[in-house]
Amino acid sequence: MADSGLKSVDYGLEKIFEDAQDFLPLLGTDYVEFYVGNAKQAAHFYKSAFGFQSYAYKGLETGCKDYSSYVVKQDKIRLVLTTPLNSKSPINQHLAKHGDGVKFVALWVEDASQAWKETTGRGAKSFMEPTVEKDEHGEVVRSGIYTYGETVHIFVERKNYKGHFLPGYQKWESEYNPAPVGLNYIDHMVGNVGWGEMNTWVKWYEDVMGFVNFLSFDDKQIHTEYSALMSKVMSNGNGRIKFPINEPAEGKKKSQIEEYLDFYEGPGVQHIAVATDDILTTVTKLRERGVEFLSTPPDTYYQLVPERLAAHNHELAEDIEKLKALGIMIDADEEGYLLQIFTKPVEDRPTLFYEIIQRMGARGFGAGNFKALFESIEREQEKRGTL
Numbered sequence: 001m002a003d004s005g006l007k008s009v010d011y012g013l014e015k016i017f018e019d020a021q022d023f024l025p026l027l028g029t030d031y032v033e034f035y036v037g038n039a040k041q042a043a044h045f046y047k048s049a050f051g052f053q054s055y056a057y058k059g060l061e062t063g064c065k066d067y068s069s070y071v072v073k074q075d076k077i078r079l080v081l082t083t084p085l086n087s088k089s090p091i092n093q094h095l096a097k098h099g100d101g102v103k104f105v106a107l108w109v110e111d112a113s114q115a116w117k118e119t120t121g122r123g124a125k126s127f128m129e130p131t132v133e134k135d136e137h138g139e140v141v142r143s144g145i146y147t148y149g150e151t152v153h154i155f156v157e158r159k160n161y162k163g164h165f166l167p168g169y170q171k172w173e174s175e176y177n178p179a180p181v182g183l184n185y186i187d188h189m190v191g192n193v194g195w196g197e198m199n200t201w202v203k204w205y206e207d208v209m210g211f212v213n214f215l216s217f218d219d220k221q222i223h224t225e226y227s228a229l230m231s232k233v234m235s236n237g238n239g240r241i242k243f244p245i246n247e248p249a250e251g252k253k254k255s256q257i258e259e260y261l262d263f264y265e266g267p268g269v270q271h272i273a274v275a276t277d278d279i280l281t282t283v284t285k286l287r288e289r290g291v292e293f294l295s296t297p298p299d300t301y302y303q304l305v306p307e308r309l310a311a312h313n314h315e316l317a318e319d320i321e322k323l324k325a326l327g328i329m330i331d332a333d334e335e336g337y338l339l340q341i342f343t344k345p346v347e348d349r350p351t352l353f354y355e356i357i358q359r360m361g362a363r364g365f366g367a368g369n370f371k372a373l374f375e376s377i378e379r380e381q382e383k384r385g386t387l
């Protein structure tokens with residue numbers, strides 16, 4: 001089994017982050033917005049299955065005639081679910097082509113005008129010039145640039161805003177409030193790009209956003225008997241925003257990245273990793289609520305875990321039998337270990353899925369689990385006839 005990718009990086013991460021450019025200071029992820037076929041039902045799913053809370057709403061009742069948006073929140077994570085209200089909305093073309101998926105990855109900044117100027121000046125294609133939106137609680141400035149595929153980064157400046165979410169939204173209060181499951185923040189968001197395009201986008205994140213490439217995995221590290229992919233992890237200077245970028249690689253059969261590109265009909269967000277500080281409780285609750293996860297790795301996988309941790313001088317604090325019963329995977333590097341599990345795609349098209357992750361010191365992405373994970377995905381591809 002491949003070892004953690006961190007091992008091959010023999011320089012300190014702090015040094016790498018120093019190399020990041022500071023022309024685009026990012027304070028964190030502001031929200032992630034999805035275009036979906038039915039936002040009302042999608043919001044219900046994220047509440048009942050994933051434990052998100054009703055947060056804000058925009059639609060016919062607030063004077064928005066073209067689309068509805070439901071915002072759900074869990075700790076620091078805000079998801080916006082948007083659906084068109086008529087056939088003329090341009091959102092329809094996006095939906096027809098891609099199905100439900102991530103349209104906007106919004107980043108919180110001090111100055112959205114400056115962020116737009118710096119990035120478009122470095123070659124980004126503009127989606128939206130800096131735009132001021134106001135209500136009685138102040139003003140928000142937003143701007144946006146295209147990244148891979150039809151995906152967009154929005155820059156959100158909210159320092160002069162005291163309102164609930166964004167101008168135009170009302171507070172969404174509901175009588176149905178399922179309890180949260182312990183999801184705290186977005187750890188990373190992964191993009192799938194086309195054949196031979198990974199390095200183009202790595203360079204784009206370096207040049208346009210000032211990010212640095214701090215981990216790389218080639219197809220020799222990430223492969224199974226049948227399929228392969230390559231991945232490079234991009235991070236901003238403070239390490240709060242991490243975007244791994246995948247591209248397919250040649251294998252005997254069709255890789256999961258190709259399957260994604262076929263069904264999403266182009267590049268897009270492959271998975272969102274959300275952090276918890278108690279993965280046993282979180283995954284137990286998610287399973288009870290009907291969230292579907294990839295199949296549990298075989299016994300041999302769990303038998304090897306103690307020695308994989310011992311190789312890095314770590315000891316598992318959790319009961320391995322409990323992790324195994326829930327199908328949670330374990331990976332280790334010099335700094336610690338991490339616990340992770342992946343859902344099945346959350347739409348009918350095999351496109352976007354979620355990762356639940358608990359970091360116990362490790363800063364990697366579970367490279368030691370890639371093989372077991374991909375074999376599990378291949379079992380699903382086999383059922384879909386897309387391997």
Ligand code: FE2
Nearest residue numbers: 190273355365
């Ligand atoms: Fe991940």
